[in-house]
Amino acid sequence: MENNDNYSNWFLEFKKTEEYKAFAKNPVAYFCAEYALDSSLPTYAGGLGILAGDYVREAAMRGFPLLSVGLRYQKAQSVLSSKKQEAKNKLKTVIDKNNQEIIVSVPIGKRIVKAKAWLWEEDEAKVFLLDTDITENDPKDREISKCLYDENRDNRLKQEILLGLGGFRLLALLGYHASVYHLNEGHSAFLTLELVRHEMKHQRVNFRDACEFAKKHIIFTNHTLVPAGQEVFSSDKISSFIELCAEEICLNNKDITTLGAWESDSNIFSMTTLSFKLSTKSNAVSKLHAEKSKKIWPNQIIDFITNGINVKKWDKIVDTSIKNIWERHLENKRKLLTLVKEEVGEIWNETDLIFVWARRLVEYKQPLLFLDNIEKIIEISRNSPVPIRIIFSGPTGGNESPLVATIKKIIEEKLKGIAIFVPNYSTEIAEILTAGADVWLNTPLVGFEACGTSGMKAGLNGGLSLSTRDGWGYEVTPDEVGWVVNDSQNGEEMRSVVERNIIPLYFDHLKNPKDSVWVKKMEKVRSLIIDNFSTSRVLKEYIEKLYIPTLKQKHIHKID
Structure with missing residues (x-):
């Protein structure tokens, strides 16, 4: 493989900067619903997962501090190979300093759901995965992480709450304080609510002001214009599933559902709308994609960073x-x-x-x-x-x-x-x-x-x-x-x-x-x-266009 000295030299020089030192202390948290980590692991369905897997590996290869978070599924939509044991050897239970398994508590509906944390490692690349298939859970809750992109809409919504709220809480339990939260599609958009909750507590501000503070931490990448990639639910459904979460923030459900409401129909809650509203910067994944996106979301400023491969x-x-x-x-x-x-x-x-x-x-x-x-x-x-x-x-x-x-x-x-x-x-x-x-x-x-x-x-x-x-x-x-x-x-x-x-x-x-x-x-x-x-160019552009500008405009406080 020919070396690309331009990118190698850029990353070497970047590691000497104050910005890199800031990221080393407070990494970028990368959230995605799917990752192609190993073909025997059912954690991906298509291009989004392949891209995320390539990106995670690139960041590790370049020594860029990236905390990747997803879900561990038992089944996926793609046909997988038979190398299951090889993949399992790369998965390890996440334990705390007392040698106890890390279990994350997530409010979903009227119940607290428990999720076990796993760590997938390959060379320097790492991805944290949450799994609800544990004995502490009700049988129905054990099914939440059963299948990637579950066709059952209730279960799909539970997965998105688990990824957003649970992923955020996992990083907090592990003692990580991210400088930037990078949402890939709207699947993890509920982590914005956790950030809002912490801003209300630490800044001692009201909900509206807390949303403005939270935005300074978040960037959003839209990966598709296809309707299947734009998750929508009824506002009533959202209200019933975020009941406990709303209580924790001391808000009524409408305050939250308004954040993701469609302009044309307030009864529809869009994860993409929520992501746009509570992000400081957003991007599409090619020039043409950005042009098309601006026609769909004319009120949004949408940059573009064209995808690449590892x-x-x-x-x-x-x-x-x-x-x-x-x-x-x-x-x-x-x-x-x-x-x-x-x-x-x-x-x-x-x-x-x-x-x-x-x-x-x-x-x-x-x-x-x-x-x-x-x-x-x-x-x-x-x-x-x-x-x-x-x-x-x-x-x-x-x-x-x-x-x-x-x-x-x-x-x-x-x-x-x-x-x-x-x-x-x-x-x-x-x-x-x-x-x-x-x-x-x-x-x-x-x-x-x-x-x-x-x-x-x-x-x-x-x-x-x-x-x-x-x-x-x-x-x-x-x-x-x-x-x-x-x-x-x-x-x-x-x-x-x-x-x-x-x-x-x-x-x-x-x-x-x-x-x-x-x-x-x-x-x-x-x-x-x-x-x-290449993903070398992609990572460089995310750092220059999105990560560094986001880092410079906000504060970082301890996440409880």
């Missing part, structure tokens, strides 16, 4: 003694071919042109876009001078979605020998797919993909992208990453690019793979990702 984790072109990037790519492609043979039984050649579509299988990501004219795909394949192969994959959850069923049916009935669906998706399989793909297919409906990082992972390993102009793709020129199409609602333009541009260029490349236009494009996209789309 280069150390996702870089599979490791043999730098082989100078030609194509030869190094072929090593990864052979691993992909082995996976295809083992999982599907197909035997392909390393010179075949392999397209890959792999991510969460949801409507706005449009996995069927490229397949909306099967006859044309068959024609392209038949006329191509090189065999073309298409791989689909992604987490399917416990029940197969209609999208997955449709893709499998199309492959079985029309595209045998051309396309396959790779099952048992996991982070390990994702690493093989992103490293081995010749062309990465990215097909979101423009305006719906906040950023997307799978194409970055492919690009890091020399894979070229064929993409709609959404998310991070909005910030690069087509020549830098591969090919970009303007029509995100019809696959015709995409198939035309394959037929007229990609196949001829790849065929010419095979004639002289050491010095081809294709190889030059591979080298270009790899450099682009390392220089501009």
Whole structure:
């Protein structure tokens, strides 16, 4: 892996500053509902978890003081590997100075729920996880942390109270006094109420003034515009679940529900609205995402920090003694071919042109876009001078979605020998797919993909992208990453690019793979990702744009 001296030098210099010393004393608390820590741990469902896992590892690698907090689930939506024992070895019970297990008490509804604290560690990276599946709890309360993004709305709300209030209280029990609280999505927004409670106590101020003090501690990152990511509940439901919490703050429920009320309907409580109202700074995760966000929330000042990937984790072109990037790519492609043979039984050649579509299988990501004219795909394949192969994959959850069923049916009935669906998706399989793909297919409906990082992972390993102009793709020129199409609602333009541009260029490349236009494009996209789309750059920007300004505008007091 090439070193990026610009970022390494920046972090070395940053450690000499007074700001770094302040963070070392009072770290940044990073709250997220999901983390991709290990593919055998059911603590993630998709891109948010992958990003959080990459970010935590980057902060540890750079020596930046980050306290990461989430929930430990028993089940998740994604298919996981069988390496459960390996993951368990990285999980440890959190104990206090008296060698007693740390148990956090959280007011949910009319009951006090207990949560056990776990610590996941890998090298220097650490994440605290809360778990309600303990004997001290009522059987129903033991179910709170059972499943990530529980479809039961009552349980989902309990999870968000547990993450926000419980996560805040866990850090207090451990003696940490954070300088900044970083909310990722609105899932942890209830921690704002804990901060308000402490401001009322320490500043001896009323609720309204305490909210203004609390804001100075909090930043909020919105990761999606998709409705599923914007948690809303009825205000009546919120009132019933925060009853004890309101009593602790000596407030009536309406004072709290007003903070998250929709402007158009005060009976709807939005976790995103609460997060915006009680944060000093907020950001989107790409330039286009920020532009779209400002139209939805016109009264908010929304900056953007485009997502990136952890280069150390996702870089599979490791043999730098082989100078030609194509030869190094072929090593990864052979691993992909082995996976295809083992999982599907197909035997392909390393010179075949392999397209890959792999991510969460949801409507706005449009996995069927490229397949909306099967006859044309068959024609392209038949006329191509090189065999073309298409791989689909992604987490399917416990029940197969209609999208997955449709893709499998199309492959079985029309595209045998051309396309396959790779099952048992996991982070390990994702690493093989992103490293081995010749062309990465990215097909979101423009305006719906906040950023997307799978194409970055492919690009890091020399894979070229064929993409709609959404998310991070909005910030690069087509020549830098591969090919970009303007029509995100019809696959015709995409198939035309394959037929007229990609196949001829790849065929010419095979004639002289050491010095081809294709190889030059591979080298270009790899450099682009390392220089501009790594979590090194992401962490640096969060420190400069959000963490330091927040640190400088507020006080830090002891959290009881």
